[in-house]
Amino acid sequence: MAGYVARRLLWVVALLLAVSAITFLIFYTLPSADPAAIRAGRQPTPELLAQIRQNLGLDEPVYVQYWRYMKGVVLHFDLGFSYASDAPVRDQILDRLPATISLTAGAVVVWLALALPVGLISALRRRRWQDRLAMGAALVAISAPVYWLGLVALYLFSKDLGRFPIFEGANTYRPLTDDPAAWAASLLMPWFVLAASFAAFYARLLRANLLEVMSEDYIRTARAKGVPERRVVLGHGLRPAITPLVTILGLDIGILLGGAILVESVFNVPGIGRLAYDAIRQADLPMIQGTVLFGAFFIVVANLLVDLAYAWVDPRVRTA
Amino acid sequence: MALLEVEGLRVSFPTEDGVLEAVGGVSFSVEAGRVLGIVGESGSGKSVTALSVMGLARGAQVSGQARLDGRDLLTLAPDEMRRVRGRDVAMVFQDPLSSLHPLHRVGRQVAEAVRVHQDVTRAAARARAVELLGEVGIPEPARRVDAWPHELSGGMRQRVMIAMALANEPRLLIADEPTTALDVTVQAQILELLERLRAERGMGVVLITHDLGVVAQVADDVAVMYAGQIVERAPAATLFAAPEHPYTWGLLRSVPRLDAPRERELVPIQGRPPSLLHPPGGCRFHPRCPHVRERHRHVEPPLEPVAGDPRHSVACLLDAPTRRELRQGPVA
Numbered sequence: 089m090a091g092y093v094a095r096r097l098l099w100v101v102a103l104l105l106a107v108s109a110i111t112f113l114i115f116y117t118l119p120s121a122d123p124a125a126i127r128a129g130r131q132p133t134p135e136l137l138a139q140i141r142q143n144l145g146l147d148e149p150v151y152v153q154y155w156r157y158m159k160g161v162v163l164h165f166d167l168g169f170s171y172a173s174d175a176p177v178r179d180q181i182l183d184r185l186p187a188t189i190s191l192t193a194g195a196v197v198v199w200l201a202l203a204l205p206v207g208l209i210s211a212l213r214r215r216r217w218q219d220r221l222a223m224g225a226a227l228v229a230i231s232a233p234v235y236w237l238g239l240v241a242l243y244l245f246s247k248d249l250g251r252f253p254i255f256e257g258a259n260t261y262r263p264l265t266d267d268p269a270a271w272a273a274s275l276l277m278p279w280f281v282l283a284a285s286f287a288a289f290y291a292r293l294l295r296a297n298l299l300e301v302m303s304e305d306y307i308r309t310a311r312a313k314g315v316p317e318r319r320v321v322l323g324h325g326l327r328p329a330i331t332p333l334v335t336i337l338g339l340d341i342g343i344l345l346g347g348a349i350l351v352e353s354v355f356n357v358p359g360i361g362r363l364a365y366d367a368i369r370q371a372d373l374p375m376i377q378g379t380v381l382f383g384a385f386f387i388v389v390a391n392l393l394v395d396l397a398y399a400w401v402d403p404r405v406r407t408a
Numbered sequence: 409m410a411l412l413e414v415e416g417l418r419v420s421f422p423t424e425d426g427v428l429e430a431v432g433g434v435s436f437s438v439e440a441g442r443v444l445g446i447v448g449e450s451g452s453g454k455s456v457t458a459l460s461v462m463g464l465a466r467g468a469q470v471s472g473q474a475r476l477d478g479r480d481l482l483t484l485a486p487d488e489m490r491r492v493r494g495r496d497v498a499m500v501f502q503d504p505l506s507s508l509h510p511l512h513r514v515g516r517q518v519a520e521a522v523r524v525h526q527d528v529t530r531a532a533a534r535a536r537a538v539e540l541l542g543e544v545g546i547p548e549p550a551r552r553v554d555a556w557p558h559e560l561s562g563g564m565r566q567r568v569m570i571a572m573a574l575a576n577e578p579r580l581l582i583a584d585e586p587t588t589a590l591d592v593t594v595q596a597q598i599l600e601l602l603e604r605l606r607a608e609r610g611m612g613v614v615l616i617t618h619d620l621g622v623v624a625q626v627a628d629d630v631a632v633m634y635a636g637q638i639v640e641r642a643p644a645a646t647l648f649a650a651p652e653h654p655y656t657w658g659l660l661r662s663v664p665r666l667d668a669p670r671e672r673e674l675v676p677i678q679g680r681p682p683s684l685l686h687p688p689g690g691c692r693f694h695p696r697c698p699h700v701r702e703r704h705r706h707v708e709p710p711l712e713p714v715a716g717d718p719r720h721s722v723a724c725l726l727d728a729p730t731r732r733e734l735r736q737g738p739v740a
Contacts, residue, residue, distance in 0.1 A: 304506065305501060305503060305506040305507040306506065306507055306508055306509040306510070308464060308501070308507070309501065309507045309508065309509070309517075309569070309572075310509070310520075311464055311490075311493065312462060312464060312493055312494060312498070312499045312501075313493065313494040313498075313520065313521045313524055313572065313575075314490050314491060314492070314493040314494030314495060314521075314524045314525060315490075315494075315520065315524050316487075316490060316524075317486075317490075324509055324512075327511055328510070328511060401511075402510075402511065403510075403511065403556045403558070404510060404556070404558050
């Protein structure tokens with residue numbers, strides 16, 4: 089087990105290196121992104137541009153730049169300075185992390201709270217009206233683009249411009265530590281909007297898994313023992329049906345912690361996604377690089393944790 | 409009164425291509441302390457028969473009667489039937505690996521069978537599980553009680569299944585191909601175990617198998633099924649000594665025997681079992697029967713006692729002297 093974990097950790101490092109190299113290359117070769125021109129103001133003289141390039145180290149070959157960057161990351165956990173604001177990228181990302189974690193955690197709670205009962209009921213009432221209704225709604229929720237859903241939600245329910253002003257709208261984020269009530273109120277709509285498609289997807293997946301599991305031989309064994317049907321489903325069927333969901337949940341959480349760009353942008357939640365979005369608009373390479381690396385980090389770590397969790401959930405994996 | 413009396417059991421499944429009649433009116437009975445072997449090819453309806461008696465044939469339309477001590481199981485409400493399952497009638501399945509829950513320890517699975525029907529504490533159920541595991545011949549039961557199914561061998565897994573089935577001292581045990589997934593030496597051990605348990609507890613046993621060797625070893629009575637019907641029924645000794653149905657002859661001829669001369673060839677039964685969506689008219693075996701007569705294609709043979717032996721019945725339209733003549737030679 090220890091060897092397995094060590095091997096996986098090595099992979100994490102290799103993957104992050106690859107991700108950083110690729111983003112670096114893409115943005116280096118991107119034609120529109122001359123950071124010197126962005127910083128130089130409206131009427132840059134060639135001398136000024138050259139000066140800026142030299143200050144930022146942009147006049148050196150790409151591999152030197154990359155080497156210097158990676159040295160900073162590895163030795164000092166230093167992600168460089170934003171071209172746009174000159175602030176350290178690391179600090180900015182860490183500043184934004186609580187908002188992203190808040191958004192992700194709340195959305196996960198919402199979508200699991202919706203998906204588990206809906207998936208369960210759909211499977212048990214297969215082809216009856218409950219199932220049709222739930223799966224129809226799920227199809228809509230999966231099909232609706234999240235930014236559209238967000239805009240519709242704002243238009244309908246936000247306090248500032250909604251038809252039925254019941255929820256806090258965009259731009260109202262307050263940190264949890266400031267005011268928990270305001271924090272929750274401001275995130276309520278983003279949670280539901282972000283959770284919608286996930287809830288739908290998870291409900292469908294759980295339904296499909298459960299239907300498959302319920303035709304397994306060991307379910308027949310439970311029935312043959314005289315176990316009441318309710319316990320057959322909840323005690324014997326549910327866990328094997330949920331196990332694959334754990335994998336996907338881990339990955340989804342990892343992805344969202346890297347920033348839910350669309351939802352954060354629509355609701356103007358000051359999270360990592362919003363930060364990345366702004367950085368991309370401003371061709372702010374260090375910030376882009378930082379947010380991408382950060383996102384990639386969460387995804388690979390989530391992947392690792394999922395695999396370890398799997399061994400914990402399923403005894404067969406442990407022995408293998 | 410027999411322990412289990414099945415009468416006119418019909419089981420059909422509605423499918424997109426029409427109604428599939430898996431079991432077309434079978435009748436048999438099982439006495440307490442005796443083993444009834446139900447033999448037939450895959451698709452002959454033997455498993456569906458068993459599952460229907462258990463109320464576990466999902467999506468099936470079941471008619472007829474299956475009386476356990478005179479009480480018709482087929483008319484019981486679902487919750488009443490649930491109380492019968494695992495308590496009065498227990499079942500052991502073919503593939504013990506897929507039949508055990510992969511994420512539950514074996515002791516828990518056995519203990520659950522105890523707790524479903526008996527009001528005992530968790531600790532008492534566990535102790536009983538250890539005891540049961542010991543009874544079915546699992547070494548070190550106190551340790552194995554915490555094993556996962558995948559950690560046990562096939563034979564041990566089947567013993568766990570049997571322990572589970574015995575948890576509530578059922579009067580009837582239905583074993584559906586209990587040895588098919590196991591290798592030969594383990595097969596013998598499992599059959600010996602079933603035989604011992606039957607003798608000790610006086611359980612009635614229904615043993616479903618396609619293997620005549622298994623039947624010869626443990627069954628007291630045999631019912632031969634073909635295409636959803638019983639074509640011959642007799643005490644085991646009679647069936648092997650004086651089989652009456654051409655299908656039974658075919659089955660016996662297609663079994664390899666160690667004591668037969670080497671040059672004796674195995675004779676397969678020609679053709680395939682018929683589709684149960686469109687079963688052949690008349691005698692269902694007629695398309696494969698080497699002794700078919702024109703009349704057999706239209707007239708359905710009833711299951712009738714053989715002259716001179718009320719315990720031996722056969723569903724064949726050939727008359728008795730002809731059968732006796734045809735039986736000479738290859739089988740004997």
